[in-house]
Amino acid sequence: MEDSSLNTKTEHEAHLPHDYYTCKASHAFDQWFACLTVGRQLSSYYRYGKKSDCSKHWKKYKLCMQMKLRSEESGKALMREYREEENKQRMSQPNVLDVWTLRE
Numbered sequence: 001m002e003d004s005s006l007n008t009k010t011e012h013e014a015h016l017p018h019d020y021y022t023c024k025a026s027h028a029f030d031q032w033f034a035c036l037t038v039g040r041q042l043s044s045y046y047r048y049g050k051k052s053d054c055s056k057h058w059k060k061y062k063l064c065m066q067m068k069l070r071s072e073e074s075g076k077a078l079m080r081e082y083r084e085e086e087n088k089q090r091m092s093q094p095n096v097l098d099v100w101t102l103r104e
Contacts, residue, residue: 020083021076023064032057 034040035054044052063082067075 021079023060023067023075023079025061025064025068028057028061028064032061 032054035052035057041051044050060082063078067078070078
């Protein structure tokens with residue numbers, strides 16, 4: 001029975017992009033730095049009335065740096081946890097589907 005669950009997991013992972021469990025620290029740092037720029041902060045203040053929270057970008061940068069210090073499998077597990085948490089947060093927030101109501 002465990003063999004079938006392992007096969008299902010690898011089949012699921014086969015549909016993911018090849019770099020799904022990797023992280024580039026330079027890219028994460030660039031995203032964090034771009035979030036901190038004056039233009040981005042002014043845009044956020046204009047649209048939402050508050051500054052952008054750049055902590056998610058910093059968290060990803062720290063994750064990328066941690067992955068460099070770990071083995072490949074341990075790094076993948078760390079990224080898997082991060083992606084799962086990211087998906088949970090994304091699903092818990094309002095989205096465009098909340099605006100529309102279905103007609104019968």
